[in-house]
Amino acid sequence: MDFQTYFPIWKQLTPLQQNRILGSLASKKVARGTVLHNGSADCTGLLLVRSGQLRAYILSDKGREITIYRLFDRDICLFSASCMMRSIQFDIVIEAEKDTDLWIIPPEVYKSIMKESAPLANYTNELMAARFSDVMWLIEQIIWQSLDKRVAGFLLEEAAIEDAHTLRITVSMKKDVP
Numbered sequence: 001m002d003f004q005t006y007f008p009i010w011k012q013l014t015p016l017q018q019n020r021i022l023g024s025l026a027s028k029k030v031a032r033g034t035v036l037h038n039g040s041a042d043c044t045g046l047l048l049v050r051s052g053q054l055r056a057y058i059l060s061d062k063g064r065e066i067t068i069y070r071l072f073d074r075d076i077c078l079f080s081a082s083c084m085m086r087s088i089q090f091d092i093v094i095e096a097e098k099d100t101d102l103w104i105i106p107p108e109v110y111k112s113i114m115k116e117s118a119p120l121a122n123y124t125n126e127l128m129a130a131r132f133s134d135v136m137w138l139i140e141q142i143i144w145q146s147l148d149k150r151v152a153g154f155l156l157e158e159a160a161i162e163d164a165h166t167l168r169i170t171v172s173m174k175k176d177v178p
Contacts, residue, residue, distance in 0.1 A: 003103055006048055006074055012119035020113060026104040030096045036080060039091035043083035045104040049075050052100025053161075057093050068092065069134040070161070078127050081107035 003025060004010045010018065026045075030036060036054065037044040047054065054071040056079060071077050071094075079092045084107040114120045141150055158167050 001050075003048070006050065006103075008074075009119050009123045013113070013117060017113045017117060017120075020109055021105060024106050024109045026106075027101070028104060029101050030099070032096055032098050032100075034096045034100075035093060036096065037077075037092070037094035039093065043107055044080040044094070045106045046081045046110050047071070047077040047094065048103045048105070049073055049077075050101040050103065052096060052102070053098040054100060054102075055095050055097045057095070058091065059093055065093075066138070068138065069131060070097070076127060078124065078131065081105075081110065083107055084111040 003022070004018075007021075013021070027050075030052075036047065049071050051073050054075075054077065056068045056071065056077065057065045058068060059065050077094055080094050110120075114124055141153070145153070155167065158169070159165065
């Protein structure tokens with residue numbers, strides 16, 4: 001499938017806007033473990049997953065990670081273009097959890113079209129609200145759920161993602177440095 005069938009509001013853009021996106025669009029294949037975006041200093045662009053799986057997470061000063069959300073086929077990552085959103089005050093890392101094919105829309109192109117397209121601006125706001133909802137759900141889990149329930153939920157979610165009854169998960173034991 002081509003980009004036009006993956007981008008949800010493609011038909012709501014003008015032909016000029018569509019041509020600007022197509023003219024600037026980059027296609028990329030990345031291997032599992034590839035870091036696509038690393039913090040606020042990195043402005044990769046908007047990522048649209050064609051196939052594969054990405055993980056968005058934050059990293060503590062001591063090297064601890066917490067997954068904020070995952071991206072699957074047809075998902076779009078706005079936080080990889082955090083430079084176009086001045087109010088973002090945290091660093092997020094985007095990493096390929098599986099070999100992934102994706103498209104990258106340059107942030108300046110997306111932002112300029114968003115200024116002139118109400119459908120794109122509304123779509124972007126909906127994406128931001130969905131990601132905010134994901135983060136709020138995560139905070140609720142951390143605050144209100146016991147560790148055993150969170151671990152059970154994690155294992156069930158991983159089994160569903162992998163469509164498997166057996167999981168192969170490796171835990172890295174990093175020593176905290178004072």
